[in-house]
Amino acid sequence: xxxxxxxxxxxxxxxxxxxxxxxxxxxxxxxxxxxxxxxxxxxxxxxxxxxxxxxxxxxxxxxxxxxxx
Numbered sequence: 001x002x003x004x005x006x007x008x009x010x011x012x013x014x015x016x017x018x019x020x021x022x023x024x025x026x027x028x029x030x031x032x033x034x035x036x037x038x039x040x041x042x043x044x045x046x047x048x049x050x051x052x053x054x055x056x057x058x059x060x061x062x063x064x065x066x067x068x069x
Contacts (some may be wrong), residue, residue, distance in 0.1 A: 001044070002030040017066050021059045028054035 003009055006022040013025055032050035036043050059066045 002033050017055065021055050021066055024058060025051045025055050
């Protein structure tokens with residue numbers, strides 16, 4: 001289930017990440033969703049791991065907030 005916009009992201013992502021980090025998450029998730037299409041049983045879990053990894057390359061968690069590195 002690729003996401004069309006940041007507003008479509010799950011609340012756990014949308015409510016905790018800054019706007020730019022949400023865009024990184026969405027783009028990485030959508031790309032991984034397309035890449036791992038053959039592995040349907042693990043597709044969503046893989047896409048979420050890839051998306052969080054992409055966010056963590058440019059952001060870090062400081063207390064309860066995600067801030068740019």
